[in-house]
Amino acid sequence: MASLTFTDLGVAYGGVTALANFSDTVKPGEWLCLIGPNGAGKSSLLRATAGLVPHLGQIFVDGSPLNIRSPKRRAQIVAYVPQSPVLPDDMCVREYVVLGRNPYISHFGRETKSDWEIVDDVLARLDLGTFSGRQLATLSGGERQRVVIARAVAQEAPILLLDEPTSALDIGHQQQALELVDRLRREHGLTVVSAMHDLTLAGLYSDRLCLVHQGYRVAHGTASEVLKAETLAEFYGVSVRVIHDADGTVVVVPSRIEKLGEE
Amino acid sequence: MHTDQVPTPTKGIIPARWWLPVAVTVACMALLIGAMVGPAGPTWWRIPLALIDRLPLIAIDSGVSQREWIIVWEIRMPRVILAALVGSTLALSGASYQGVFRNPLVDPYLLGVAAGAGLGATFVFTLNRSGSSSWIIDPLPLAAFLGGLIAVFVTYAIGVAVEGRRNGATLVLAGVAVTALATAVQTFMLQRNTDVIRQVYSWILGRLSSATWSDVRLILPYVLVSSGTLLLHRRLLDVMRVGEDEAVALGAAVRRVRFTVVVAATLGTSAVVAVSGLIGFVGIIVPHAVRLLAGASYKAVLPLTTFVGASFLVLADIPGRVLQDPSETPIGVVTAFLGAPFFLLLLRTRQMSR
Numbered sequence: 001m002a003s004l005t006f007t008d009l010g011v012a013y014g015g016v017t018a019l020a021n022f023s024d025t026v027k028p029g030e031w032l033c034l035i036g037p038n039g040a041g042k043s044s045l046l047r048a049t050a051g052l053v054p055h056l057g058q059i060f061v062d063g064s065p066l067n068i069r070s071p072k073r074r075a076q077i078v079a080y081v082p083q084s085p086v087l088p089d090d091m092c093v094r095e096y097v098v099l100g101r102n103p104y105i106s107h108f109g110r111e112t113k114s115d116w117e118i119v120d121d122v123l124a125r126l127d128l129g130t131f132s133g134r135q136l137a138t139l140s141g142g143e144r145q146r147v148v149i150a151r152a153v154a155q156e157a158p159i160l161l162l163d164e165p166t167s168a169l170d171i172g173h174q175q176q177a178l179e180l181v182d183r184l185r186r187e188h189g190l191t192v193v194s195a196m197h198d199l200t201l202a203g204l205y206s207d208r209l210c211l212v213h214q215g216y217r218v219a220h221g222t223a224s225e226v227l228k229a230e231t232l233a234e235f236y237g238v239s240v241r242v243i244h245d246a247d248g249t250v251v252v253v254p255s256r257i258e259k260l261g262e263e
Numbered sequence: 264m265h266t267d268q269v270p271t272p273t274k275g276i277i278p279a280r281w282w283l284p285v286a287v288t289v290a291c292m293a294l295l296i297g298a299m300v301g302p303a304g305p306t307w308w309r310i311p312l313a314l315i316d317r318l319p320l321i322a323i324d325s326g327v328s329q330r331e332w333i334i335v336w337e338i339r340m341p342r343v344i345l346a347a348l349v350g351s352t353l354a355l356s357g358a359s360y361q362g363v364f365r366n367p368l369v370d371p372y373l374l375g376v377a378a379g380a381g382l383g384a385t386f387v388f389t390l391n392r393s394g395s396s397s398w399i400i401d402p403l404p405l406a407a408f409l410g411g412l413i414a415v416f417v418t419y420a421i422g423v424a425v426e427g428r429r430n431g432a433t434l435v436l437a438g439v440a441v442t443a444l445a446t447a448v449q450t451f452m453l454q455r456n457t458d459v460i461r462q463v464y465s466w467i468l469g470r471l472s473s474a475t476w477s478d479v480r481l482i483l484p485y486v487l488v489s490s491g492t493l494l495l496h497r498r499l500l501d502v503m504r505v506g507e508d509e510a511v512a513l514g515a516a517v518r519r520v521r522f523t524v525v526v527a528a529t530l531g532t533s534a535v536v537a538v539s540g541l542i543g544f545v546g547i548i549v550p551h552a553v554r555l556l557a558g559a560s561y562k563a564v565l566p567l568t569t570f571v572g573a574s575f576l577v578l579a580d581i582p583g584r585v586l587q588d589p590s591e592t593p594i595g596v597v598t599a600f601l602g603a604p605f606f607l608l609l610l611r612t613r614q615m616s617r
Binding site: 078 | 495498501505513514516559
């Protein structure tokens with residue numbers, strides 16, 4: 001279990017600020033979900049944490065700064081699932097998942113027996129055991145997402161970053177993928193930071209929401225604290241109804257701005 | 264649902280662990296056949312006997328005279344060994360370039376490496392007319408290497424500037440442009456220095472047909488360093504297959520890997536081009552044929568490519584040595600004859616899979 005702390009994190013691309021003065025602490029085992037309109041800076045935060053873009057400010061894991069000089073050490077601590085992962089068509093599932101072991105293999109080294117054991121174990125736990133020899137090109141959307149998550153799990157990193165893990169999936173596979181992440185989080189004590197567009201699902205699965213707008217953190221808290229019609233109207237420019245279910249679920253439903261037949 | 268589908272067989276009929284021994288055996292057979300074929304010399308079936316006779320502690324009567332043996336050992340063998348080194352290096356470099364550039368259409372030829380190396384060699388010939396015998400290190404391979412290296416980096420820079428890091432045809436087009444430019448500069452220099460045209464052209468066409476053991480000794484160090492370095496990177500090339508971002512997120516030193524692999528592949532290519540002349544398509548045919556048979560993992564592709572490339576060029580050289588009427592068929596003609604249709608087929612299948 002690891003905590004993740006951002007202090008004054010900033011990301012800029014060629015002078016354009018994508019994220020500014022972002023500070024937050026994700027508790028060990030917590031699932032923080034970043035929400036916000038397109039271009040708000042959610043992906044930048046995740047990419048900076050994964051070491052893919054340079055950043056200002058600092059990132060701490062369990063109080064010690066995340067090492068930017070050693071990509072390998074960082075990859076042992078942080079596993080990153082991008083929004084649209086590259087899955088080489090002619091690679092088989094087992095070959096793909098073993099890439100997650102790269103942080104533990106020396107530069108010119110080979111996978112050891114224990115690396116392959118870990119891979120087979122991960123595949124079994126994600127119900128992918130029968131898939132290990134399948135080529136990635138033959139997988140369906142939901143299966144692909146599970147395989148990508150399997151690679152991240154094989155990384156054995158305490159922190160899991162997910163950039164819109166459900167954007168390409170139908171509602172059934174969205175649920176499956178998020179249930180899987182939740183199960184892994186409980187079983188392995190993973191700390192999860194995800195960026196998501198579906199506000200209802202974000203509220204349903206995460207412990208805490210963080211609303212990012214034009215690079216700034218503008219609201220954070222539980223689903224019922226953040227998902228308010230007026231907040232969403234202000235930052236998304238959207239007209240929604242927010243329904244509070246009896247069991248505490250917050251449902252965000254878009255509403256028609258102009259209803260037919262009201263004229 | 265896809266789940267109940269039978270897994271696609273990726274490895275074919277022969278189990279994966281047998282591929283490498285099979286490839287090594289085929290390469291040895293190719294070398295042997297190469298040594299057995301050719302004008303003059305002893306009867307073909309006596310040559311294996313003569314080779315066995317040369318092994319320590321074995322003495323059999325092969326019926327090969329000393330004069331005939333000289334034809335085999337001093338004329339045929341250097342050529343066969345040289346063809347094997349050239350073929351394996353071009354094929355291995357091609358596979359490696361395809362890996363780091365994540366582009367299945369590139370090879371040492373299409374990236375402009377060969378033309379750049381030719382330009383580098385032309386510089387040496389024109390600036391150093393008196394010959395390079397007085398130098399401590401032969402400047403020719405070095406100049407060819409630098410020329411090749413500059414060409415591949417220019418090609419890559421253009422490819423990235425135009426198309427970003429997506430894998431597409433731009434890299435190949437950039438290579439065509441760089442090749443055209445290098446060839447143009449070379450032609451210009453030759454026009455100004457007509458006295459070295461003969462030297463330069465014999466360099467470009469290669470001297471596989473007049474190969475000696477000293478040619479083998481000249482390129483062997485470069486080939487060993489280049490091939491060793493590339494083979495060490497085979498697992499990392501698999502990591503790079505998921506793209507730069509994800510490879511970095513997986514802890515791979517992507518830039519260092521790309522730089523080292525490009526330098527090593529260019530070193531090998533430039534060195535062999537210096538003795539073999541410009542031979543196209545080996546770097547594309549061999550890796551793709553290997554992928555069709557043994558799957559796309561570089562852990563399997565790179566070692567196999569090394570041996571299959573060697574076999575391919577040794578065998579492709581045989582028609583040239585047999586069909587000597589009215590004159591010998593250059594090996595580049597044979598590989599282009601096989602390679603050009605193969606390349607078009609590859610383009611077509613890629614287009615269809617989009």
